[in-house]
Amino acid sequence: MDQVNFVNGKTRVYGIVGDPIEQVRSPEMVTWEMQKRHHNAVLIPMHIARDEFDSVMPDIMRMQNLDGLIFTIPFKSQAIALAKTLGPQASQIGAINALKKHNNGEWSGEIFDGMGCVEAFIRRGIPIQDKRLQLIGLGGAGSAICVALAHQKPSLMRLYDINSQTTARMVGMITTISPHTLVEVGAPHADGIDILFNASPVGMLSDSRLPLAVETLKKGLVVFDAIVMPENTPLLTLAVNCGCEVVRGREMMLGQISKIVDYFFAP
């Protein structure tokens, strides 16, 4: 038969919306996850210009067989206006990266960057509860990771970001979510820390810097880096050389994809 087997008239459509769009990995990865679960669904790239997002998106959402959207740069904050209701982490962070259509036609949003990171740790069997964490970088992904980690009730969260306002906002957030977690703010270091999280862009692509001033890391420390490219950032390379266990950005991405597909197809 002269036809493909992955799309037909009954296929439910999902999209990832961004500007630019060519670099996104969700189409191939989320479609794989949905089809692996036997859903007749595809996720396509949707390139929407920044200055047209607000006017165009409501009409795109009128496509009757469109059931969900993922948002990437620069739309995660803007997209919140498209959701009638918000999940708990989206409310706390003020941004969404997934929007889901319910059977009654209403759309709800949630942000999964942080939950994807937590999911990666769950899959590795590394507990976060009651652990002492250092988190570097509180931007879009970093603040989502911060909130998701707070929900795991660690004993200590030490924060560092170049933006002191964001840092202060996250201190308040952690205190609200997990009152018994001790919060510290200051230059990042790994002393007395169980898990070190990098969510800053330091070490991305050809950036050869480390996100904190260290020459060695103690064995037993777990090191996470949200960066996907390169797979082995300077921080992770150092961590491996020092005998630390490492959790990579790709694992967070896979965890997030799994959580988003759960969300899209939850009743």
Added chain:
Amino acid sequence: MDQVNFVNGKTRVYGIVGDPIEQVRSPEMVTWEMQKRHHNAVLIPMHIARDEFDSVMPDIMRMQNLDGLIFTIPFKSQAIALAKTLGPQASQIGAINALKKHNNGEWSGEIFDGMGCVEAFIRRGIPIQDKRLQLIGLGGAGSAICVALAHQKPSLMRLYDINSQTTARMVGMITTISPHTLVEVGAPHADGIDILFNASPVGMLSDSRLPLAVETLKKGLVVFDAIVMPENTPLLTLAVNCGCEVVRGREMMLGQISKIVDYFFAP
């Protein structure tokens, strides 16, 4: 790798727009044709409600990586308003079924139902020029087939449709396109005819009727039926039993898909 290989961030998106949408075959067939030609492109179903078409479509067409649309029932006439320029057959018929974005961002439309039928005959090596044709049914597909056949300059076109206004309009059209073609109007029969075209819905699905009052067909007659389901209509079954050569609706569909993909990817 946990990913599919048929869609990614660079994929160009095409859609078929209809209401209802679940019955369409273009997603699997057009996507196959595009990917066979090594284009990174998919065609997805787009279910747009009838009363929202005019308001929603212009915004959907703002998706920067959307390069083309196919229109099916009930939008072929309405969609003409979305095209800045029209191909020759769309102008003559007043409907389009394909809309293509050019590099300058402008959209042009054309209708390929008729050209698909002609393409099926070309692939079979059956000439239409200088032949005597009987055409039954001048609705959406039928009028497109009528115009495309007229462009092939047959010696005779005998027309039949229950709507006499449509029939009169098609007589005028044929005279304009091919002044030397003799045009006859009246109850359909196969006497003195080389090729019999059915573009009426008679014989579709479980309809056991023939579209013309005959008991046998002469050998040497070529019989075409635009109906896709069933593959063997009562007319085609009779024709095969009488030793006639037959051309099926599926061949027209394949011919049309090929022509539409040519159009989408022409420079």
